[in-house]
Amino acid sequence: MSPVSPAPFPAARMRRLRRTRALREMVQEQGLRPADLIWPLFIREGTGIEEPIPSLPGVNRLSLDRLEGAAEQALALGIPAICLFPYTDPALRTEGCEEAWNPENLTNRAIRALKARFPELMIMTDIALDPYNANGHDGLVVDGTILNDETVEALVKMGLAQAEAGADILGPSDMMDGRIGALRMSLESAGHPDVAILSYAAKFASAFYGPFRDAVGAAGRLVGDKATYQINPANAQEALACVARDLAEGADMVMVKPGMPYLDICRAAKARFNRPTFAYQVSGEYAMLMAAAQNGWLDGEKVMMESLLAFKRAGCDGVLSYFAPRVAAALNA
Ligand code: PBG
Numbered sequence: 001m002s003p004v005s006p007a008p009f010p011a012a013r014m015r016r017l018r019r020t021r022a023l024r025e026m027v028q029e030q031g032l033r034p035a036d037l038i039w040p041l042f043i044r045e046g047t048g049i050e051e052p053i054p055s056l057p058g059v060n061r062l063s064l065d066r067l068e069g070a071a072e073q074a075l076a077l078g079i080p081a082i083c084l085f086p087y088t089d090p091a092l093r094t095e096g097c098e099e100a101w102n103p104e105n106l107t108n109r110a111i112r113a114l115k116a117r118f119p120e121l122m123i124m125t126d127i128a129l130d131p132y133n134a135n136g137h138d139g140l141v142v143d144g145t146i147l148n149d150e151t152v153e154a155l156v157k158m159g160l161a162q163a164e165a166g167a168d169i170l171g172p173s174d175m176m177d178g179r180i181g182a183l184r185m186s187l188e189s190a191g192h193p194d195v196a197i198l199s200y201a202a203k204f205a206s207a208f209y210g211p212f213r214d215a216v217g218a219a220g221r222l223v224g225d226k227a228t229y230q231i232n233p234a235n236a237q238e239a240l241a242c243v244a245r246d247l248a249e250g251a252d253m254v255m256v257k258p259g260m261p262y263l264d265i266c267r268a269a270k271a272r273f274n275r276p277t278f279a280y281q282v283s284g285e286y287a288m289l290m291a292a293a294q295n296g297w298l299d300g301e302k303v304m305m306e307s308l309l310a311f312k313r314a315g316c317d318g319v320l321s322y323f324a325p326r327v328a329a330a331l332n333a
Contacts, residue, residue, distance in 0.1 A: 030312040032305070034078035034331055038124060038278070039324035042215045043067055043110050044087040055211035056283055057290045059322050061087050064110055070325075071118050077328035081122035083171060083320060084110055087217050088131045097132040097140065101157035108165040115166035124198060125162045127155050127183070128174035136213070136222030138174040139229060146228055152179045156186045163192040171255075173200040175229040184250030198278065199251035202239035202265050205230035208258045208284030215283065236265060243269045255320070258282040260307060263314040270315030279311045281321040301330065 006012075017027050042061040044051065049063040062070060067084075074082050086106045092099040099105050111123050128138040129151065135141050139151035151174065159170050170187075172179050180199050187195050205227045213219035231239050239262075243254050256265045259279035270277045289307060293300025304323045311319045321327065 030309060032309050032312055032327070032331060034328035035080055036312065036318040037079050037324040037328060038081045038083050038318060038320040039070075039074055039079050040083045040085060040320055040322060041067060041070055042085050042087060043106055045089060045106060053211065053215045055214045055287055056322065057287070057294065058326075059215070059286075061215065064106075064113055067110055068113065068117060071114050071121055073325055075118060075121055077325060077332060079324055079328050081124050081169065082114075083124040083126065083169075085126055085212075085216055086110075086131050087215065090217070093132055093134050093221070095134050095141070097129040097154060100129055100132040100154060101161045103161050103164065105161075108161055111162060111165040111167050122168040123166065124169040124171050125159075125167045127159050127162070127170055127172040127179075129154060129158075130213075130218045130222075131216045133218075134221065136218040136220075138226065139176055141223075144224075148176050149178070151176045152182050155179050156182050159183045160186055160190055160192075163187060163190070163195045167195065169196045169198050169253075171198050171200060173203060173257075175200070175203050175226075175231070178249075180246045180251050181249035196252045197250065198253040198255060199246040200257055200280070201243040201246040201251060201254040202256045202262070202269060203230050204233045204239070204258065204262060206233065206258050206261075206282070206284070208261070208282050211283035211287045233261075236268065239265050240268055240272060243273060247273055247275055252276065253278060253317075255280055256316075258285060259311060259319065260285050263310060266311065266314040266316050270317075276317045277315065278318050278320060279314070279316045281307065281311070281319055281323070283322065286322040305330065 017023050044061040044063060046063040047065050050060040050066050053059050084107050114123055130136055130138045137146055139146040155174055162170060246254055253276040255278045256262050256269060257280035259281040266279050289303050292298040304327055308319055308327055
């Protein structure tokens with residue numbers, strides 16, 4: 001399939017099909033639908049609380065009653081899934097991260113409450129220890145080293161507690177080796193064969209996660225960086241090897257993260273494996289666009305649409321985005 005018209009000018013005039021809106025819409029190759037969106041939401045304890053996150057304008061930490069309002073909004077807008085990220089009480093953040101697999105932790109209570117009221121809304125969770133870790137890392141740290149296999153055991157306990165609470169999609173974002181296979185086999189033996197895994201397969205060691213770390217309260221705690229487990233931003237082949245590995249271990253869907261600076265990885269992952277592929281338009285991407293829009297430097301509505309359409313063009317099936325409710329409302333208008 002050649003993208004180049006075979007005819008020379010003037011037989012081919014590309015502008016003929018750009019002349020009117022109707023013609024442009026007839027030949028539009030890609031489209032964005034509310035059904036392509038997953039909406040990440042931050043949750044916290046309390047009632048009646050919508051706590052702004054300064055580095056993520058327009059995004060709030062929600063108490064569980066307010067989360068139900070957001071879930072209702074998602075359904076009304078045609079957004080099929082939300083993804084939960086907890087802000088854990090600092091007193092519950094420990095070196096052992098035990099709160100991560102507490103069946104009564106904030107996330108698990110949220111899942112149960114949501115599934116009871118909105119069974120048709122898909123609930124995705126995050127599997128990584130950072131919201132529960134005294135030192136902000138995704139894995140267990142002993143003497144300054146992140147332990148792989150011990151972390152995988154902890155992550156499996158965490159994932160099983162989420163599945164038990166009713167999560168539909170588990171999202172391991174930790175980048176330990178072997179976690180997808182361990183989680184998949186444990187889900188099978190624990191009687192959760194239908195719980196899906198959306199693996200953060202190609203997750204890069206990125207500075208674009210800054211505002212997220214503010215949102216979950218991990219920023220001030222993080223000791224060092226995540227370069228021993230997240231992928232070097234220079235490495236595409238390694239990222240594709242991670243996608244291959246996670247699919248082979250039983251991931252149903254894979255994710256590339258961050259999104260916009262890694263569209264080449266999205267394209268390559270979809271082309272090579274042809275499995276459900278998602279991008280995460282991460283907190284720093286959202287913050288950049290919002291900051292420029294708030295300064296009047298960019299048209300916020302237009303860059304939102306353009307940035308999300310880019311993921312579809314690159315081959316993604318869907319996108320996790322903090323813009324989800326706004327973009328869905330615009331698409332439904
Ligand atoms: C943690 C996790 C991160 C994000 C999702 N899960 C941050 C990190 O790895 O430090 C980032 C999402 C975003 O920036 O929007 N496991």
